[in-house]
Amino acid sequence: MATGGERTHFGYQSVPLEDKQGRVDDVFHSVARRYDLMNDLMSGGLHRAWKDALVTAVNPPKSDRNFHVLDLAGGTGDVAFRIIDAGGHGVRATVCDINADMLQVGRERAAARGLDGVVTFEQGNAEELAYPDCSFDCVTIAFGIRNVPRIERALDEAYRVLKIGGRFLCLEFSSVDVPGIDALYELYSFQVIPRVGEVVTGDRDAYQYLVESIRKFPRPKEFARMIEAAGFRRASFRPMTGGVVALHSGWRL
Ligand SMILES: C[S@@+](CC[C@H](N)C(=O)[O-])C[C@H]1O[C@@H](n2cnc3c(N)ncnc32)[C@H](O)[C@@H]1O
Numbered sequence: 334m335a336t337g338g339e340r341t342h343f344g345y346q347s348v349p350l351e352d353k354q355g356r357v358d359d360v361f362h363s364v365a366r367r368y369d370l371m372n373d374l375m376s377g378g379l380h381r382a383w384k385d386a387l388v389t390a391v392n393p394p395k396s397d398r399n400f401h402v403l404d405l406a407g408g409t410g411d412v413a414f415r416i417i418d419a420g421g422h423g424v425r426a427t428v429c430d431i432n433a434d435m436l437q438v439g440r441e442r443a444a445a446r447g448l449d450g451v452v453t454f455e456q457g458n459a460e461e462l463a464y465p466d467c468s469f470d471c472v473t474i475a476f477g478i479r480n481v482p483r484i485e486r487a488l489d490e491a492y493r494v495l496k497i498g499g500r501f502l503c504l505e506f507s508s509v510d511v512p513g514i515d516a517l518y519e520l521y522s523f524q525v526i527p528r529v530g531e532v533v534t535g536d537r538d539a540y541q542y543l544v545e546s547i548r549k550f551p552r553p554k555e556f557a558r559m560i561e562a563a564g565f566r567r568a569s570f571r572p573m574t575g576g577v578v579a580l581h582s583g584w585r586l
Contacts, residue, residue, distance in 0.1 A: 341482055344545030353482040354458075358432055360539040361408070365434035367534040369409055374533060375526055375540075383578050384412055384475060386571075387504045390582060391471050393420030402426045403469040403494060405459045405487070406477020410439035413452045416473075427469075429457045430477075459487040464494045471495075475504040479550040488563035495585045501565055505556070506547040507572060507579035514575050522547070553579045 339350040348356065364371065372380045393416050394400050400423055404413045407428030416426055430436050436454045443452045457463055459474070460483050472491045481487045491501050509515045522544040530540025551559065553570045556579075560568045565583025572579045 342546075342549045344542040344549065350482055354431070356542075357480045357482075360536075360542055361432040362434045363536045364530075364534045364539050365409070365432070365438050368435065368438065369411065371530060371533055371540075372411075374529055379574060379577075380476075383504055383573055383580075384415055386573060386580055387412065387473060387475060387502055388415045388419050390502050390580060391416055391419075391473060391500070393417075393424045393471075395421045397421055397423045399423045400425070400470045401468070402471045402473060403464070403491075404428045405472060405474040405491065406430055406480065407454075407473075407475075408432070408435040408439065408477070410442055410452055410454065412473055412475045413439075414442070414446065414448065417448060417451055424451075426452045428452060428454045429459070429462065430454070431456065431458050459490060461486070462490045462494055466493050467496045468494050469496060470499050471502065472499070473502045473504075476506065478503055478505055479546050485559065485563065488560060488565075492564045492585055497585055499585050501560070501583045501585070503560070503581040504578060505581065506550060507553050507570075507576050509576045511575045518575075518577065553581070556581060 340347050341350045341353050343353050343356045391402065400420065402416050404426055407413055407430050410428050413426035413428045417424055428439055433456055436456060439454050443449055459481050472495050478484055478487060495501060509518045526544050527537045527540045531537035553572065557568045557570050560581060560583040566586045568583040570579045570581040
């Protein structure tokens with residue numbers, strides 16, 4: 334346990350910056366085996382449509398042209414599988430995640446789909462990537478960035494490993510501003526999700542963290558500025574489902 338120094342949020346709790354990653358890791362160790370099921374239950378299947386919008390923006394070539402995507406905080410491989418399904422034979426994906434349990438579920442899913450060698454799973458911290466500069470045609474991150482303690486470092490790293498002309502795409506929960514819907518969303522988030530999480534995964538706290546971390550994430554305009562500050566150009570975002578999530582984009586030009 335660190336003393337003094339910089340602090341950050343773990344959900345609504347203020348914690349030493351150095352402690353956040355360990356607590357996030359505990360959350361995903363605990364829920365890894367039920368993670369995909371919970372995504373369907375919590376979002377009523379909507380996460381599939383949000384991820385499909387991300388894949389459409391990735392626009393993987395349908396031809397045999399080589400196209401290598403890095404899916405950061407890629408967990409159990411959901412986004413990577415969708416990108417592979419949408420593209421041609423030249424498309425490959427590397428899933429990089431800090432959590433060995435999430436990656437293990439992903440490797441098993443890849444093997445069941447016959448995708449060994451097309452989707453590879455590598456353990457790594459988004460804040461400090463082991464890949465050389467300019468290695469990937471596209472870098473994606475879905476519902477991952479708000480879990481990373483030093484978001485600016487992860488954005489800098491995404492920029493560094495992206496090829497010139499490549500696109501960064503980030504799907505993340507955002508802020509619901511539609512009157513009426515915002516109150517319902519609040520109620521659903523805080524009254525329903527932690528209870529469903531408790532029943533399905535046995536870990537209520539993990540899902541309490543999830544909903545709190547969404548509220549603590551920067552609003553989309555501010556996050557777009559952070560993307561620009563990392564060097565990306567033409568930063569833009571598209572709110573979806575009344576602002577429940579936003580798809581952020583930036584180019585390395
Ligand atoms: C909500 S899950 C998202 C998984 C996947 N992208 C999806 O959409 O299904 C968040 C993931 O972020 C990962 N993560 C958290 N901190 C990370 C870090 N510093 N570097 C890489 N991955 C991290 C967690 O291990 C977890 O798998």
